[in-house]
Structure formats: C-alpha cells, structure tokens
Amino acid sequence: MQSTAHAFRQNVGAALADPNLQDSLGKLKLGFSERRRQAAERLPEFEALRDRARDIKDHVLANLDYYLEEFERKVTANGGHVHWAPTAEDARRIISDLCRSVGARTVAKSKSMVAEEIALNEHLELIGIVPVETDLGEYIIQLRHEPPSHIIAPAVHLTKDQVADTFHQHHAPLGFAKRLTERNALVAEAREVLRQKFLDADVGLTGANFLVAETGSSILVTNEGNADLSNTLPKMHIVLASIEKVIPTLEDAAVLLRVLARSATGQESSSYTTLNTGPRRAEDLDGPQQYHVVLLDNGRSSVLGTKMQDMLRCIRCGACMNHCPVYGAIGGHAYGWVYPGPIGAVLTPQLIGVEEAGDLPNASTFCGRCESVCPVRIPLPSLMRHWREREFERHLTPRTVRQGLAIWTFFARRPRLYRFVTGVANRTLAWLGGAEGRYRTLPFAGGWTRFRDFPAPESGGTFHAQWSRHGGGRTRP
Amino acid sequence: MPPTDSPTRPRRVALFVTCLVDLFRPSVGFAAIKLLEDAGCTVEVPPLQICCGQPAYNSGDRHSARAIAAQVIESFEGYEAVVAPSGSCGGMLAHHYPRLFDDDPPMKARAEALAARSHELTSFLVDVLHIEKVAARFHAIATYHDSCSGLRELGVKNQPRQLLRSVEGLTLREMKMPEVCCGFGVTFCVKYPEISNVMVGEKSEDVAQSGADTLLAGDLGCLMNMAGKLLREGRPVRIRHVAEVLAGMSDQAAIGEPETIRLGRGRS
Numbered sequence: 001m002q003s004t005a006h007a008f009r010q011n012v013g014a015a016l017a018d019p020n021l022q023d024s025l026g027k028l029k030l031g032f033s034e035r036r037r038q039a040a041e042r043l044p045e046f047e048a049l050r051d052r053a054r055d056i057k058d059h060v061l062a063n064l065d066y067y068l069e070e071f072e073r074k075v076t077a078n079g080g081h082v083h084w085a086p087t088a089e090d091a092r093r094i095i096s097d098l099c100r101s102v103g104a105r106t107v108a109k110s111k112s113m114v115a116e117e118i119a120l121n122e123h124l125e126l127i128g129i130v131p132v133e134t135d136l137g138e139y140i141i142q143l144r145h146e147p148p149s150h151i152i153a154p155a156v157h158l159t160k161d162q163v164a165d166t167f168h169q170h171h172a173p174l175g176f177a178k179r180l181t182e183r184n185a186l187v188a189e190a191r192e193v194l195r196q197k198f199l200d201a202d203v204g205l206t207g208a209n210f211l212v213a214e215t216g217s218s219i220l221v222t223n224e225g226n227a228d229l230s231n232t233l234p235k236m237h238i239v240l241a242s243i244e245k246v247i248p249t250l251e252d253a254a255v256l257l258r259v260l261a262r263s264a265t266g267q268e269s270s271s272y273t274t275l276n277t278g279p280r281r282a283e284d285l286d287g288p289q290q291y292h293v294v295l296l297d298n299g300r301s302s303v304l305g306t307k308m309q310d311m312l313r314c315i316r317c318g319a320c321m322n323h324c325p326v327y328g329a330i331g332g333h334a335y336g337w338v339y340p341g342p343i344g345a346v347l348t349p350q351l352i353g354v355e356e357a358g359d360l361p362n363a364s365t366f367c368g369r370c371e372s373v374c375p376v377r378i379p380l381p382s383l384m385r386h387w388r389e390r391e392f393e394r395h396l397t398p399r400t401v402r403q404g405l406a407i408w409t410f411f412a413r414r415p416r417l418y419r420f421v422t423g424v425a426n427r428t429l430a431w432l433g434g435a436e437g438r439y440r441t442l443p444f445a446g447g448w449t450r451f452r453d454f455p456a457p458e459s460g461g462t463f464h465a466q467w468s469r470h471g472g473g474r475t476r477p
Numbered sequence: 478m479p480p481t482d483s484p485t486r487p488r489r490v491a492l493f494v495t496c497l498v499d500l501f502r503p504s505v506g507f508a509a510i511k512l513l514e515d516a517g518c519t520v521e522v523p524p525l526q527i528c529c530g531q532p533a534y535n536s537g538d539r540h541s542a543r544a545i546a547a548q549v550i551e552s553f554e555g556y557e558a559v560v561a562p563s564g565s566c567g568g569m570l571a572h573h574y575p576r577l578f579d580d581d582p583p584m585k586a587r588a589e590a591l592a593a594r595s596h597e598l599t600s601f602l603v604d605v606l607h608i609e610k611v612a613a614r615f616h617a618i619a620t621y622h623d624s625c626s627g628l629r630e631l632g633v634k635n636q637p638r639q640l641l642r643s644v645e646g647l648t649l650r651e652m653k654m655p656e657v658c659c660g661f662g663v664t665f666c667v668k669y670p671e672i673s674n675v676m677v678g679e680k681s682e683d684v685a686q687s688g689a690d691t692l693l694a695g696d697l698g699c700l701m702n703m704a705g706k707l708l709r710e711g712r713p714v715r716i717r718h719v720a721e722v723l724a725g726m727s728d729q730a731a732i733g734e735p736e737t738i739r740l741g742r743g744r745s
Contacts, residue, residue: 009669012669012671012672013671016671016672016675325657325658325660325676325679326672326676329672329675329676330672330675362668362669363665363668363669363672364662364665365625365658365660365661365662365663365665365673365676366535366625366626366662366665367625367629367657367658367662368625368626368629368630369625369629369656369657369658371629372629385534385535385537387537388535388536388537389537389538389539390537391537392536392537392538392539393537397536397537401536401664401668402538405532405533405536405538405541406541408528408532408533409533409538409541409544409545411527412496412527412528412530412545412548413544413545413548415524415525415526415527418527422499422500425500426500435735436735437730437733437734437735437736438704438705438708438733438734440709445667447666447667447668447670448666448667448670448705450670450674451670451673451674451677451678451705451706451709452674452677452702452705452706452708452709453704453705453708453709453733454701454705455501455701455704455705455708455732455733456733457500457501457502458501458502458503458504458729458730458736459736460503461503462499462500462503463494463498463499463503463506463507464494464499464522464524466503466507467506467522468524
C-alpha cells in the first residue's frame, strides 16, 4: 500500500472535513469501548490473563527462532510447506509463483492486514489474477478502491448509506436492480454475490491470528465464517502471516483467544475460530490439496532484543485505536498506511521509516488509554516517545519545536534569570488580560487561540515572587 | 482538621509548584500549602525549581530532560515527601525520572529515591496522610475531569472525589466520559491544534451535558485548555483547580474570569 503518512496533516484536514466519517466515528467511540469494558468486568481473571498473554508473547519473542523452526517442522510433517519471506517483495513473489503453479485466475481472500502491508491485491491484479475480498468490510472497501481504516473493522469509516450506494452501483449489473437500505438485506445481497466467487476461486488466501508451533496449525478468528470458505473450497490454501504470530502451544492459544475477542469486540469469543493444520488427508471429506504458509519478516526481526521489541507482542485486536481519542477524531485513513491508531504510530515508522511516518508517534497526547486496555500490555506511549527521541537525534523534529525547547531548557536551568523574565512576563500578561480575564488572540499562540481563549494569569506576580516577598508566609497577600 | 499523630506520617514536605501554577495561577500553590499545613505538615518550597522537564522529555529531547531532572533531584533531596498539585508533573517525578537514568546507576538510585517520595496532592492527602475530609464550603454543582497522567500513572481517581464530597454545599455530578483526554498534551495542543480542538470540543460538550456549573481537575494544563474552550463557546461553567476548592480558597476569580467581578465567590 502506498503510504501517505508523510502527508499526515493534510490527511487530518480532510478527515475532519468529512461529515460521513465524523458521523461513523461518533458511533465507534462509544460502542467498542463500552463493550470491552463490560466483557472485562464479566471475567474476574481478565487482568491476570492479560499478564499471562504478555508473558507468553515475551517468551516467544525471546525464543522466536526456535518456535518458528518448530512450527516449520510440524507444518512439513503435516504435508504442508513453509516459505520464508524476508521482505514484502519476497512474499509477493512467493505468492504469485504459488498462484501461477495452479493456473489461478481468482484468489478468494479472507481479511489479512499483512496482505495490505505487502500490497498483495495490487500485485495480483498486475499479473492478471483477480483477488476477491470475502470479509464484508474488506469487500465493501475493495469495491470502493479504499484501504481499510481499522484493523478489525476495515469499513468502519463508512455509513450505511454509503454502503448502500456502493452495492447498488456494483451489484446492479449482476442483476440486483433494487437499491437496498436495510442492514440485513445488504448483508444478504453481499453473501449471494460472494458465494459464487468462493466457488470460482482457485486459491484461498487467509491471514492468521496465531501460528501454533506445537501442532503446525494456523488459527484464524472471524465473525462471518468467510475464512472457512476461503480455506476449504479452493484447491490451494495459502496462509500469509508475519513471524511474530507464532506461539508455543494450543494452551497458549486458549489464553490469547480469551483476551483477543474481549479486547476487540467485547465478545467472549469470535463467532468462528478455525484451526488449519495442513492439506486434506486421505480420509478428509474436504479441504485444500495444497497448504502453504508464507512467513513474513519485513523488518520485524531487527527490533528483537531492542527496547522496541514490545511492539511485536501485538495480537491486532484494535483496542488501542478503539480507545484512542486521536483515532476517534481523525479515523484510520489519516494515518496514511496499513496500521492506524497507537499501534500504527509505533509500527509504521519501523516498517516504512520514521522519515516517512514521523508525525504518527507525535500525534498523541500520551493520555495512556491505549496502554491501559492493551491485552498484552504494550507500553505504547513509551514506544511513541522512543520514536520522538530518534527523530530528535536525527534532527527530524521541526525547527520551531527544537528552538522553543532550547529556549525553555536554557531558562529552566537558570532559576534566577527565569524568575526575572517570568516576573516581567507575568505582570505584562496579567495587565493586558486583567480586564477580561482572558485573551482571544495572542501573538505566537495562534495554534491555541484559533480555537480557544487563553486564560490570563492571576495578578500579583508569580508564585515564587509572592512566596519570597512574604518570606514563606502561607496565605495569599 | 489536624490528623492524629502517627510516627510514619511525613512531616517535612517540599512543594513542587509546577511551572504553570507559578506563572498563571499562584493561588493553587498557596491552596496546596494550606491543605498540607492543615494536615499537619511543614511545607517548604525549594527555590531552585522551575519545570519537571516534561516538554523536553515528551518531545524526544532526552538530553535536556535529563539535565532538568538532575536539577530537580538535587533540589528536592532531604525532604520526607515531595508533593505537586498536578498528576502530570507528579507522574513525571514518580514514574519517569528513574527511566531517564538507565545508564547512570548512581543518578538512577537518586531518581528512584525521589520517585518513591513524590506524590500528587490529593493522593498524598488521602493515601499517605489518611485525610478523609476538609473544612471547606463551596456552593456549586461540580464535575471532575480525570487528568490522564494522574489517573493512569498514579491512580488518582477517588481521592479528589472523596475530599470533594466533604465540601459543604458542593454536589458532585459526573460527566459521561471523565477519563477521556481533554486534548491538552503539553505541546500536542499547539502542534496538532485541529485534532486537539476536536478533543477539547467533545470534552466541553460532555461538561455542558452534565449540567454542572463548575469544572474541577487536578492539573492546570488541562484546566487552561478546557477553560479556553468553554470560554470561547460561551458555556456557563466556571473552572477551578480542585485544590482551591478543597482549601476553601475559591474567593478569587475562576480561571479565565476577570478578577474584578469575582464570580468565583460562590452563591452562598
């Protein structure tokens, strides 16, 4: 996917001016967080499970090579194949070779953020293969030629009316003449259109929520069951997953699945949890003839053993974006690449470069709500601060910010000079604003006064001036 | 309301005034001193204090943040407790200072010693000094905004509410989402003013919907941001730092109000 993260500010302007988006975001903000809160409250051991989930992922990351090789051994023993893709380009090449090997014309895709990360659809189209998204949200945005705006609810930025228009435009030529407006009717129409596409597909491509080293299984959760058709009907099933998705055992999967669904949608578990463990066996009634797992690194292994490693614990539940007030204001597209919200602000600079995505870790108040709900306790604000430090070191921080900081730090380390200067400033400001108690405009503070008044300081001088004048007296003069 | 004596109760307390209180609302500092003295503490204000270093720390300027932190650590050594009328600056001292010195064990030890003694004002009063009520009167329907750092780094949630409930004449009325950030974020509000505006606009709406006539919080940065928006929108809400109300020092103008009118005296 082509990044527009460098144009974050313009993206924000467009997002704030989009009434449909703002309408959709208003509903999202309350819904997801309330459902997660209730789900967490209903499970007394939820906090303890979060600790275990974090520990499982930390253990994996400390032994990633071991578990990946173990996973490969098991997949191979089950009759499947593992392909190692150091870069996005490698992954695209491996997948297109696999598709060509069976003469594929159509690929049925279940939702995969890693496929977005490697821009798979664009690539398949280029070589004459039609990718069909089968997740309802992904299907909608594919018709609209838009990227997902949320990692578990890709079309969350759209209103029902927009979906109705899109379906009417694309389904009318297929014989669905009536423009539908009712939610269930829209879903039924999409289901009917998609059913034929499943049957036509030569290859089914899915992502994976977890890869289980002990059994060689890939685990996938959905609420629509579309993945199960993607991986059973076509003759070849390709699983595309990034390397940090591997976990040791099925028991670990049980822990992670319990925190995943609750954190994501507030469900106790997703409607469908599917384990794929290799191709169809002789005694199986259905299933693919070939089973391939493509393991993508794409820069992830370079953070192993560093302070940034914690970002790889992420299980892609979306809770951080559901609770982020910045995401709630601007939506996912403004972030400009595949992963939005707080986890996007941490991952994107790692995956496509901090020069390209430097705004993302800065566009946060560090309110910490993301960290407080993260099922694997990723210290997201600390990781964003880490990126800010890298930017500062490399002089990528804007000049005005650097100068402002330099001036502030200069005075903050010279108390006597600071007291003199602030004493004068305080009296001037108080005198200027005293009559009204606030300023409607203020030089050098346009960012503030464009939207808010600026409260004037109290009269009588700074605290320290008053304190020293009255020799440590405790009441106000 | 002098508390009963206890040998473990800190007596000699240093006030970390915070730069915003120093510059814009000194009465919050005096209110904090009154609350601490009423609770039986001797309060000192170390003169070599300015800023906790957060603007630099959160902008990625670790070098400057360390220099400022070292100065604060030096100035605040030797006190039994350090108290700030701010969860944000309190969190910086109690939570982030040790992280600044990971590669400097002696300084890290001093930072940890300071961190262990640093507190936000209301949590110090309630959790450490075990104060349960204050002798103050303030006639208002008040709503309380939970500032992010205090809430999530220091666990400040019930302490200010418990003390506010003991204020004569005050009714607490919660807004729908008191824990959602107001959009201040130190430099965030001027670096990304459009996003900040959406956030503070929603906060302003939430405050108005609550029906409260007074908005209280424990951090002056958030208060100035929210006050700025409420004033710009002409909402009939007065804004104060929680310490002013708890100390019974709410007779001066509220934040952003002209001092001559003195609306803040309450309606008793």
